[in-house]
Amino acid sequence: xxxxxxxxxGGEEWKxxxxxSNIDQHSSGVAYLETVIxxxxxxxxxxxxxxxxxxxxxxxxQEEITxxxxxxxxxxxxxxxxxxxxxxYFRQVDELVIARKRKFEVSxxxxxxxxxxxxxxxxxxxxxxxxxxxxTLVVGIxxxxxxxxxxxxxxxxxxxxxxxxxxxLQVTQMQLIQAEKMESVGRLAAGVAHxxxxxxxxxxxxxxxxxxxxxxxxxxxxxxxxxxREAVERADKxxxxxxxxxxxxxxxxxxxxxxxxxxxxxxxxxxxxKKGNVEVDAxxxxxxxxxxxxxxxxxxxxxxxxxxxxxxxxxxxxxxxEIQVSAAKLEGIERDEGLRTAHHLRNGDDVVLLKLxxxxxxxxxxxLQKIFDPFFTTKATGIGTGLGLPVVRxxxxxxxxxxxxxxxxxxxxxxxxxxxxxxxxxxxxxx
Amino acid sequence: xxxxxxxxxxxxGFTKLLKMNLEKTGQYEVRVENESTKALTTAHEFLPDIVLxxxxxxxxxxxxxxxQMQDDPMLRNIPVIMMTALVSQEETSQDAVAQAGAMNIxxxxxxxxxxxxxxxxxxxxxxxx
Numbered sequence: 304x305x306x307x308x309x310x311x312x313g314g315e316e317w318k319x320x321x322x323x324s325n326i327d328q329h330s331s332g333v334a335y336l337e338t339v340i341x342x343x344x345x346x347x348x349x350x351x352x353x354x355x356x357x358x359x360x361x362x363x364x365q366e367e368i369t370x371x372x373x374x375x376x377x378x379x380x381x382x383x384x385x386x387x388x389x390x391x392y393f394r395q396v397d398e399l400v401i402a403r404k405r406k407f408e409v410s411x412x413x414x415x416x417x418x419x420x421x422x423x424x425x426x427x428x429x430x431x432x433x434x435x436x437x438x439t440l441v442v443g444i445x446x447x448x449x450x451x452x453x454x455x456x457x458x459x460x461x462x463x464x465x466x467x468x469x470x471x472l473q474v475t476q477m478q479l480i481q482a483e484k485m486e487s488v489g490r491l492a493a494g495v496a497h498x499x500x501x502x503x504x505x506x507x508x509x510x511x512x513x514x515x516x517x518x519x520x521x522x523x524x525x526x527x528x529x530x531x532r533e534a535v536e537r538a539d540k541x542x543x544x545x546x547x548x549x550x551x552x553x554x555x556x557x558x559x560x561x562x563x564x565x566x567x568x569x570x571x572x573x574x575x576x577k578k579g580n581v582e583v584d585a586x587x588x589x590x591x592x593x594x595x596x597x598x599x600x601x602x603x604x605x606x607x608x609x610x611x612x613x614x615x616x617x618x619x620x621x622x623x624x625e626i627q628v629s630a631a632k633l634e635g636i637e638r639d640e641g642l643r644t645a646h647h648l649r650n651g652d653d654v655v656l657l658k659l660x661x662x663x664x665x666x667x668x669x670x671l672q673k674i675f676d677p678f679f680t681t682k683a684t685g686i687g688t689g690l691g692l693p694v695v696r697x698x699x700x701x702x703x704x705x706x707x708x709x710x711x712x713x714x715x716x717x718x719x720x721x722x723x724x725x726x727x728x729x730x731x732x733x734x
Numbered sequence: 735x736x737x738x739x740x741x742x743x744x745x746x747g748f749t750k751l752l753k754m755n756l757e758k759t760g761q762y763e764v765r766v767e768n769e770s771t772k773a774l775t776t777a778h779e780f781l782p783d784i785v786l787x788x789x790x791x792x793x794x795x796x797x798x799x800x801x802q803m804q805d806d807p808m809l810r811n812i813p814v815i816m817m818t819a820l821v822s823q824e825e826t827s828q829d830a831v832a833q834a835g836a837m838n839i840x841x842x843x844x845x846x847x848x849x850x851x852x853x854x855x856x857x858x859x860x861x862x863x
Contacts, residue, residue: 493820497790500819501745504843508751511846512758523754530747577744577792 346424346445348376349431352401353438356380356394360442368447370418389414397441400428411452423452476697477553483694484603488549490610494574498541502534509534544571548602554701558593558725559601561628561655567598568605572613576624579613585626592630592724594655600698607691608659608718615663615716627658633721648705653724662715666708674708737857739764740780742773742799743788743817748842752786755846762853770794774802777809784856789818813856815849817842 340347346365350356361376369376371384381390392412400407409426416422428443509531517524544567562585569576569583576583609624616622633652648654666674673679675696680689692708699706704722711717739762743749746768753764767776770791777785785803789796796816803809819842838852 497819500842501748504819505745505748505751507843508748508755508846512751512755515758527751527754530751534747574790578790578795580792580795 346447347443348445349440349442350380350397351438352397352430352441356397356441358384359440365445368416368422368424368445369414370416386415396428400430400441401439404430411448419449421449422447423449479690480600480603480694480698483690484549486690487603487606487610488545491545491548491571491575491606494578495541495545495571497574499538502538505534506531541570547599548606550599554597554600556595556597556702559596559598560591561594561596561657561722562587562591564596564598564601565605565626565628565657568602568609571602571606572609575610575613579617579622581613581616582621582623583626584623586628588629590630591628591655592653594722595725596702596722597698601702604695604698604720607695611691612659612661612663612716615665616661618664619662621662623662625658625660627656627660629656629658630654630724631656648703648721648723655722655724657720657722659718659720660711660715662711662713665710665714665716671708671710736761736763737784737853738762738780738782739784739786739853740767740773740777740782741765741786742767742770742776742791742796743786744768744770744791745788752844759850770796770799773799774806774809777803777812781808782812783860784853785812785814787814787816789816789820813860815840815852815856817844819843 340360341363343362343364346368347360347362348358348365349360351359357378357380358376361371361373363373365376366372369384376384381393384390385393389412396407396409406427406429409424409428412424412426414422414424424445425448426443426445428441431440431442433440509527512527513524548571565585565587569585575581612624613622616624631654633648633654634650670679670681674692676689677693678689696706699720699722702722704720707719707721709717709719739756741749741752741764743752743766749766749768753766756762756764765776765780765782767773770788771793773787773794787796787799791799794802796818800814800816803812803814816839818839838856840849840852
């Protein structure tokens with residue numbers, strides 16, 4: 304009976320809706336409404352707030368969702384049907400709906416059902432005054448969103464896997480960079496040993512001279528001591544350079560003057576330059592802004608490019624490397640020049656340009672397309688691994704920079720690295 | 735009799751100290767040439783009894799200098815001792831030394847005692863010829 308009373312109370316509403324359809328004209332009130340209610344694709348229920356929130360309406364879908372048949376639900380309250388925790392929560396919401404006299408939406412709630420286990424519901428509850436029955440009802444609509452929730456959970460799990468894979472990729476990238484660097488260290492080691500042996504040779508001669516007894520009037524003594532001190536400093540600088548270079552660290556950006564870094568790198572490859580009889584002409588614009596650079600990694604870039612240049616000029620009579628560093632405002636960047644560029648560098652950005660030119664044989668157009676491909680090398684097996692330039696580009700990208708390699712008109716290669724000036728530095732320059 | 739030694743090496747500090755050490759013995763007069771491209775001119779001018787030659791130098795390396803000395807009738811017979819701080823075997827092999835026409839090779843850091851003995855041997859063998 305309760306069910307019918309309720310339906311009559313709300314009947315006006317449904318009848319109005321029903322009149323818009325043709326079926327309504329052939330249906331009779333209550334039976335028709337019962338059919339509609341039972342065929343709703345959502346769970347519909349009503350509780351009597353004036354009677355301990357006992358259920359007075361329980362449609363078919365609600366039976367399906369909760370696995371509780373209508374006969375069992377009507378006349379009972381939440382505590383008699385659900386777990387104490389769930390019931391307590393439902394009751395709190397019901398009381399809120401009654402107290403505030405307005406709609407309340409629970410976007411996600413869980414009920415435990417004997418048949419389907421945990422069921423996720425999206426529920427909306429509204430208070431409805433039953434004037435005739437002199438009571439207040441809490442009417443609720445529940446939608447089974449279990450599938451959506453599961454799908455979302457799966458998506459979250461997938462996303463987590465993806466994040467993990469991405470992190471793994473980043474770790475691998477760092478390892479690749481380090482592996483390539485250790486290879487450079489191997490290549491540099493002989494040269495560095497040579498550079499250290501020369502100061503050692505001087506030291507030994509100094510010791511030989513002085514160990515013969517020191518004559519206070521000998522003008523050579525002071526000279527020798529000065530030379531020895533400088534030799535120690537020189538050897539120390541070279542060895543420290545190599546140790547800094549080979550140290551593995553996470554990306555550690557610090558504000559740095561690019562020319563200082565270039566001079567460091569030139570020291571590391573001094574032996575190779577000397578052996579190849581290479582003239583180096585470095586030209587740094589004055590007052591360059593500091594850049595955010597991971598020094599060890601960027602030295603790897605410079606050492607790599609310098610050694611490549613030396614190799615490229617092996618058959619030249621007057622091998623020469625020109626290095627230019629200048630500040631500029633970026634312009635002429637095409638929007639489609641590459642997603643990465645578009646992301647980090649924009650027209651009007653303050654940048655520092657590093658140009659490194661050699662006068663070697665240049666790169667054939669065919670090879671120019673491939674130089675950044677991993678494992679592409681024109682050097683003999685065992686000499687080049689083909690990882691140098693891909694790693695160079697990776698490191699430049701880690702600095703949000705851009706590297707461009709092209710042939711010079713009069714022979715040789717020009718490499719341009721564009722690095723963005725950090726905002727605070729750019730502001731400082733503008734002032 | 736004071737012997738004349740020409741040292742060709744781009745390491746300025748090293749050559750300076752080598753000169754001091756050798757001259758301290760009172761047996762040698764030493765001329766230093768830090769620019770290898772000028773080595774032959776200086777050799778012509780100085781006419782040394784022996785040449786100490788570094789291998790790795792910018793411009794012209796020690797091998798080139800030795801080879802040009804071989805081609806020069808004035809300098810052909812001057813003994814050459816090579817010095818090197820190189821570490822790899824191939825670059826310091828006796829073959830390479832022989833090819834360059836040098837009679838000996840000394841690794842850097844150069845042990846003065848060894849160098850002096852080397853010089854004595856060189857002059858002794860020259861005297862014996």
